[in-house]
Amino acid sequence: xxxxxxxxxxxxxxxxxxxxxxxxxxxxxxxxxxxxxxxxxxxxxxxxxxxxxxxxxxxxxxxxxxxxxxxxxxxxxxxxxxxxxxxxxxxxxxxxxxxxxxxxxxxxxxxxxxxxxxxxxxx
Numbered sequence: 663x664x665x666x667x668x669x670x671x672x673x674x675x676x677x678x679x680x681x682x683x684x685x686x687x688x689x690x691x692x693x694x695x696x697x698x699x700x701x702x703x704x705x706x707x708x709x710x711x712x713x714x715x716x717x718x719x720x721x722x723x724x725x726x727x728x729x730x731x732x733x734x735x736x737x738x739x740x741x742x743x744x745x746x747x748x749x750x751x752x753x754x755x756x757x758x759x760x761x762x763x764x765x766x767x768x769x770x771x772x773x774x775x776x777x778x779x780x781x782x783x784x785x
Contacts, residue, residue, distance in 0.1 A: 727775035
């Protein structure tokens with residue numbers, strides 16, 4: 663049960679982050695609109711309102727790079743489907759299932775948008 667709660671909260675946070683910077687594109691690839699909305703609604707208010715609001719405010723103040731620009735760069739480098747986005751310790755981690763079947767994890771500095779590294783998950 664604990665793993666299910668963690669999974670739902672992770673999905674809710676991911677959906678909230680992506681929704682902040684992808685509104686003109688519709689739902690993120692692989693994340694059905696209804697599922698994303700349900701995940702956000704099921705999330706506790708701290709995730710739904712507090713965290714996403716803090717990130718949005720930091721972007722508006724110029725303290726963080728908008729996720730949209732980093733997603734565009736990641737998708738140019740590795741066309742495919744975005745699987746996961748995390749913001750942790752000043753770094754965005756974007757996982758993409760590339761067209762060749764590999765999962766690429768791109769790490770960007772959230773403050774200036776520099777690509778810090780690319781790793782591929784092992785099978």
